[in-house]
Amino acid sequence: MKKIIILLLLPWVFSCSNENSFPFEEEIIEENDESLSRSYTLYWDISNTCELILQEPINEILSEIMNIPEYEYMYDLILINNTKINYIYIYQDNHNSVAAYEPKFKMMYFRDEYVVHDAFPEEFIHFIQDLAYDGIYGRSKADIEFEAKFFQDLLNLNNGAVLRGTGDQYGDLYTKWILKIYDEFYITAFIYDIIMEGISGLTYHEFLEDFAAANTSYGTPEHFDPQLLKYLY
Numbered sequence: 540m541k542k543i544i545i546l547l548l549l550p551w552v553f554s555c556s557n558e559n560s561f562p563f564e565e566e567i568i569e570e571n572d573e574s575l576s577r578s579y580t581l582y583w584d585i586s587n588t589c590e591l592i593l594q595e596p597i598n599e600i601l602s603e604i605m606n607i608p609e610y611e612y613m614y615d616l617i618l619i620n621n622t623k624i625n626y627i628y629i630y631q632d633n634h635n636s637v638a639a640y641e642p643k644f645k646m647m648y649f650r651d652e653y654v655v656h657d658a659f660p661e662e663f664i665h666f667i668q669d670l671a672y673d674g675i676y677g678r679s680k681a682d683i684e685f686e687a688k689f690f691q692d693l694l695n696l697n698n699g700a701v702l703r704g705t706g707d708q709y710g711d712l713y714t715k716w717i718l719k720i721y722d723e724f725y726i727t728a729f730i731y732d733i734i735m736e737g738i739s740g741l742t743y744h745e746f747l748e749d750f751a752a753a754n755t756s757y758g759t760p761e762h763f764d765p766q767l768l769k770y771l772y
């Protein structure tokens with residue numbers, strides 16, 4: 540029954556299919572049921588709604604990202620809304636996506652347990668966007684994906700690895716833009732304004748356009764205000 544629902548929903552799934560280059564974790568996940576059952580109460584009780592094999596890697600990455608104030612702040616949105624992800628499971632879709640978040644039924648899936656460490660933060664962000672926008676179902680994927688990737692670039696979660704939100708035409712300027720915002724982070728209270736101001740005459744929306752042109756599977760941007768960034772900054 541579940542599989543049928545999932546297939547019908549694919550057109551609206553935020554599948555991060557341009558992230559196929561995630562390095563695989565080589566660490567072996569211990570399959571000790573008892574230790575797993577005690578390990579997932581850290582931040583988020585997913586014991587009843589998450590496939591067992593995913594619980595440990597999810598809690599591992601959750602405890603990592605919760606050291607970052609922005610993620611802690613995002614987590615507050617979950618508490619405020621008193622909500623949760625309905626189901627987290629392993630699934631291999633037709634696009635060989637690493638992971639995806641499905642907003643209509645608030646479900647999340649991963650290709651396997653090894654991709655969780657690198658893929659979870661973005662899917663977590665999509666879940667939070669769902670709250671910040673009061674629903675992302677049916678919204679432009681280009682806008683949603685760009686905001687999520689730009690945000691991760693801003694936090695440098697990848698430790699200097701390839702930037703996620705870059706397009707083809709303004710790649711260098713995108714990097715300069717990120718560095719410019721990064722430089723002003725601790726000296727101004729108006730981070731959101733700095734973000735929207737852009738750099739060298741290019742604003743947030745031109746970079747979104749460039750990203751969308753390089754990732755046509757996300758469709759045409761609608762250029763609505765980035766609500767998650769607004770909430771955070």
Ligand SMILES: [Zn+2]
Pocket residue numbers: 553554555661662665684687
């Ligand atoms: Zn995504």
